[in-house]
Amino acid sequence: MIGTTKKPLEEVLAALAPYRKVAVVGCDGCAKICQTGGVDEVAQLARTLEAHGKEIVFEATPERTCNVAKSDPILKPLTDKIQEADALLVLGCGGAVQITRYLTEQYGLTKPVKVGLNSVGHLDTVVPGAVAMEECSDCGECVLNDTGGICPVTRCAKSLLNGPCGGAEGGKCEVDHNRDCAWILIYERLKALGETDKLKRFMEPKDFSKMAKPRTLYIKEGRVAS
């Protein structure tokens, strides 16, 4: 999922300052899991905005706002309402904001679309409702087959591919003493699997062209282009 945190209310109010009639669009996918933009959070923020003098034109929470197939059926019937709004506030990731903007343009509308959240990136839920952790950097060239299912690109602070730096102490990373050294985790895991020989293999420099922005995924062909 895409991790999100709430922007401070002052920041949201500042972004909405020029507008009175506001539509609030949440996301019942990732933002719901992060407790930042599900139905409850949308309603909560809508009431707060009302208390600050805004008129809420509508509240909507598509199942996954970043997915046109999910958000279009919710937003299209609201075209008249969107027309009425001075601005839309999206409680979703940056992708959700941009898909919402894309759809409003598809409906022939030019409306300011603002974001109420900060996107943190691809995170994975470790403790539901409490902790999500970044485990994958979406690098386009997965090395997990060789690293015991633990990603050094993401979980090593330096994204080292050929083993640890010399900075770990007591198994912890030099950058954050509360975080495990990814390479020690990989080593222990491969040892348990009887696969430490994999550590001897030289890993070539990564092909970062696979991370060149923006990437486009052509789903039917399974092809990524940038």
Place this chain on the structure above:
Amino acid sequence: MKLTELFAKGTFVFTGEVGPVKGCSRVNGGPPPEFVQEALSIKDYVHAVNVTDNQSAVMRLGALAASVLVKQAGVEPIFQITCRDRNRLALQSELMSACTLGIDNVLCLTGDHIRLGDHVSAKPVFDVDSVQLLKIAKGLNEGRDMVGNPLTQPTDLALGAVVNPGFEPLDLQLLKMEKKIEQGAQFFQTQAVYDPIIFETFIKKAEQFKVPIMYGLLVVKSPKMAQFINENVSGITVPKWLIRELESVAPQGRKEKALEISLRLAKEMAPMVQGIHFMPLGWSDLIPPIVKELRG
């Protein structure tokens, strides 16, 4: 002079270390900058001097410019280059620049993380790692860049690397050391280590690689510094006995005590290695007496 040539001749190699200043070093006829003076002060006692590259991720004068100044002053530099601040184009370009400007020795490092330095909000690079950098540098020595394009003239650099004997689990560090050798490392300087037993365990396992290893001796100046290292410098542990010894003398006697401890460590470790790398953190005047004693 390449360090590899000295090792090949069987010379027991001594190296020092200086950190470039945080500022411009244009002297306009004045006295040489402090780090050059420090390098000059040990000129007769060491074969070469490491010039650190934004050490501890603290922004300073560039290591290449500083290395060239050291070289111009008549001291052999070992240009440290890290992967932290440069992508693969910049790394290759910098290595070719170094060779072009007369540098013979480079130490290829990953580099401390930006989070530990004075520009914590910077974007870390780490485009390649130290093992990959060694392979790239070896390729440049063989006349091609990392994608196979020919160079008009190859570089001619002796390639050094580092290893941390105090790392747990040691086998993981040795695996990486072996990879570094396979990809081009010709000599090693070790991270600071103060326990002869730990060091001996490491040396016994590393001997099989048949590559020159220099014992890294970081001079501990005070109990406060020892405490700072133990709390903030990753990968190094200053043992209690060393702290107690430093505590046993008054502050004005600390330098003499540090010399005594360093000399003892140097004597103890020397038979196990092909050289000693001093990291004196400004106390370079401790190096001559130690080297004199070891040279007999």
